[in-house]
Amino acid sequence: MEKLTPQAIIDSFGKKLGEGFIGSSIYEREIAVKKNKFRSLWIEVKKSAFRDAVAHVCHIQEYPHLAIISSSDLGTEVELIYHFTIYYGEHLQELSLGLRVKLPKSDLTIPTITDLIPGALFTERETQEMMGVEVVGIPDKRRLFLPEDFPEGAYPWRKDEKGPPNDMLRVLPGREPK
Amino acid sequence: MIQEETKKATYTIPVGPIHPALKEPIRLALTVDGEEIVDVDIFAGQVHRGIEWLGMNRNNAIQNIYLAERICGICNICHPFAYILAVEQAAGITPPPRADYIRAITAEMERIHSHLLWAGVAAHEIGFDTIFYLAWRVREEIMDLIEYVTGNRVTKAIFQIGGVRRDITEEQFPRIRQSLDYYKSLFGQLKRVFLDDKTIRMRTKNVGILKREDALKLLTVGPSCRASGVTKDVRQDQPYAAYADLDIKAVTPDMVTGTVVGDVYDRIIVRLLEVKQSIEIIEQCLEKMPPGPILAQPKTAVLLKTLTQAEGEGVGRAEAPRGEVIHYVRLEAGQSTLATWKVRAPTYVNLMSVPTILKGMQIADVPIAFASFDPCMSCTNRVVVTDRASGGNSVMSYEELSRLSVEKTKELLR
Numbered sequence: 001m002e003k004l005t006p007q008a009i010i011d012s013f014g015k016k017l018g019e020g021f022i023g024s025s026i027y028e029r030e031i032a033v034k035k036n037k038f039r040s041l042w043i044e045v046k047k048s049a050f051r052d053a054v055a056h057v058c059h060i061q062e063y064p065h066l067a068i069i070s071s072s073d074l075g076t077e078v079e080l081i082y083h084f085t086i087y088y089g090e091h092l093q094e095l096s097l098g099l100r101v102k103l104p105k106s107d108l109t110i111p112t113i114t115d116l117i118p119g120a121l122f123t124e125r126e127t128q129e130m131m132g133v134e135v136v137g138i139p140d141k142r143r144l145f146l147p148e149d150f151p152e153g154a155y156p157w158r159k160d161e162k163g164p165p166n167d168m169l170r171v172l173p174g175r176e177p178k
Numbered sequence: 179m180i181q182e183e184t185k186k187a188t189y190t191i192p193v194g195p196i197h198p199a200l201k202e203p204i205r206l207a208l209t210v211d212g213e214e215i216v217d218v219d220i221f222a223g224q225v226h227r228g229i230e231w232l233g234m235n236r237n238n239a240i241q242n243i244y245l246a247e248r249i250c251g252i253c254n255i256c257h258p259f260a261y262i263l264a265v266e267q268a269a270g271i272t273p274p275p276r277a278d279y280i281r282a283i284t285a286e287m288e289r290i291h292s293h294l295l296w297a298g299v300a301a302h303e304i305g306f307d308t309i310f311y312l313a314w315r316v317r318e319e320i321m322d323l324i325e326y327v328t329g330n331r332v333t334k335a336i337f338q339i340g341g342v343r344r345d346i347t348e349e350q351f352p353r354i355r356q357s358l359d360y361y362k363s364l365f366g367q368l369k370r371v372f373l374d375d376k377t378i379r380m381r382t383k384n385v386g387i388l389k390r391e392d393a394l395k396l397l398t399v400g401p402s403c404r405a406s407g408v409t410k411d412v413r414q415d416q417p418y419a420a421y422a423d424l425d426i427k428a429v430t431p432d433m434v435t436g437t438v439v440g441d442v443y444d445r446i447i448v449r450l451l452e453v454k455q456s457i458e459i460i461e462q463c464l465e466k467m468p469p470g471p472i473l474a475q476p477k478t479a480v481l482l483k484t485l486t487q488a489e490g491e492g493v494g495r496a497e498a499p500r501g502e503v504i505h506y507v508r509l510e511a512g513q514s515t516l517a518t519w520k521v522r523a524p525t526y527v528n529l530m531s532v533p534t535i536l537k538g539m540q541i542a543d544v545p546i547a548f549a550s551f552d553p554c555m556s557c558t559n560r561v562v563v564t565d566r567a568s569g570g571n572s573v574m575s576y577e578e579l580s581r582l583s584v585e586k587t588k589e590l591l592r
Contacts, residue, residue, distance in 0.1 A: 029267070032278045033468055036422040040493060063394035065410070067495070067527075070506040070520035083493060083504060085416070089408070091425065094415035096493055119397030119530050123522075145226040156231050164231075172236075 003087055006041050006095060009060065013043055016056050020049020040096035050101050054113045057097065061086035069123045071131040073159040077102045078133060080110060103133065112137040130157045213540050218533035233519040239265055239485040240339065240478065242516065247333045249521060255288040256498035258337040263418055264507040265339050267492025269485055271474055277341035279467040282420035284328060284336055286456040291320045292499035293449045296552045297372065303545040304381045305584030309371060316364060323357040339481060340474030351464055358457050365454055372446050380590050382442035386535045386547030389440055396531040399524045400501020401452065402551050404430050405445040407438035412497040420463055429455060442550040486514045500524040500552050525553045542586040545579055
């Protein structure tokens with residue numbers, strides 16, 4: 001498949017997802033002496049269009065590279081960013097694509113993408129145990145990093161009452177407990 | 179009956195997830211049918227230290243550079259590298275070009291030392307301790323050079339947001355070139371030792387094969403995916419720092435053998451050629467290094483204030499010796515700690531291909547096949563072997579596994 005420009009990629013997402021497409025931005029920076037461009041794309045989609053969006057990434061690039069899912073606690077909602085890279089394998093051609101989806105805390109679920117990208121399993125398991133986002137249809141529900149005796153219902157990356165309990169945190173000498 | 183139960187219980191009691199005698203903790207559960215491995219399960223996280231949590235709750239953005247250095251004892255250039263790239267993107271800071279070159283030089287020195295360290299470990303895993311000593315002796319030269327350039331052998335503490343903390347001056351160039359020449363003169367010998375030796379070939383050819391398609395599906399990165407023929411290298415694909423000025427080509431094994439098999443032998447080829455590539459990159463960087471300042475903002479207090487007021491997000495990607503490292507950082511105005519920090523080291527994704535490569539292999543090949551991925555949690559320190567026929571479970575120590583591997587080499591030599 002022919003390589004699209006960053007703007008054309010964004011347009012194709014808009015066309016494909018329609019209502020499910022929320023917004024996008026292109027980040028560009030010149031680096032070092034030759035001022036070659038470093039480019040990355042950010043696309044935000046609705047949760048309902050999320051699966052279609054990932055399928056579209058797989059359509060643009062056969063075997064897209066999913067580096068990681070990052071998750072942020074934004075107060076009333078949790079933001080997941082799926083960090084893809086596409087067009088790898090050639091000098092200066094690669095693009096980073098951050099696919100953003102926001103979930104309300106009342107419904108912290110996201111469908112799995114392991115059927116499209118088998119290697120997404122570890123990061124989905126991590127997101128599940130660390131942020132408390134339920135990955136629906138995940139083939140392996142076990143914890144990845146947290147020990148078995150870590151309390152149920154506590155999630156280390158959360159900044160609300162579901163974060164790690166206070167008695168698990170060591171306060172450094174000379175500091176106040178949070 | 180009671181006796182039977184007691185016996186089973188003794189078999190499954192683990193030696194403790196972190197045994198003091200072992201190097202780094204990870205547990206593999208292998209299901210075997212006789213000698214053949216039929217299934218593999220991985221248990222990670224025995225030493226999850228909550229580093230991201232510290233970055234989000236305790237440290238400010240500058241302190242996090244030094245915390246990021248301590249994520250890994252070997253990759254302590256590439257983690258801060260990816261981290262500062264992410265913060266610079268989030269806060270809109272541009273480092274001076276000279277700093278870009280110094281960053282690339284130190285990162286390539288790290289690659290040389292890491293690959294030589296791996297070469298030693300790999301030789302040790304198949305019981306070739308002479309080569310292990312040789313590789314680590316040869317590695318000392320680059321460690322001395324790292325100390326000469328950065329002031330430290332291990333945690334280099336040379337990175338700063340918006341630049342580097344130490345310059346490389348003209349007077350230092352001859353000493354750096356001297357070390358590079360030393361490695362160039364040795365390259366032929368190393369190549370002969372690792373690629374032409376009959377025993378190494380017997381133990382590594384057609385062992386631990388990862389097919390190109392599997393490498394892509396399981397998101398494998400670094401030399402492990404390049405050995406399977408995927409031309410993926412952040413320095414080439416989406417170059418950062420001084421790499422953007424250089425014409426870097428991802429190393430694949432067909433450059434030597436003409437074909438791609440994706441076995442342990444191919445991974446040796448890739449790492450060997452990458453040592454050579456790193457030497458060339460350092461030479462080019464020394465040649466092209468532009469003059470100028472090394473820091474965008476030399477005053478740390480001012481920098482910290484800028485970072486505290488900054489709002490934004492950024493992604494930093496760097497090619498570590500083991501593959502792509504990625505850091506995601508989100509800054510919120512008025513908050514000195516990071517709002518979000520997500521770190522992904524290359525072993526995280528490379529571990530996922532371990533079940534694929536181990537299936538169908540012999541237990542004695544586990545150490546070298548697993549080590550060929552250069553996993554950051556080192557070797558297969560502890561393996562649970564489940565025999566499908568008897569249903570019994572036993573914990574195999576690293577020493578025992580290692581003995582099996584060494585014995586296999588000896589048998590082949592007979």
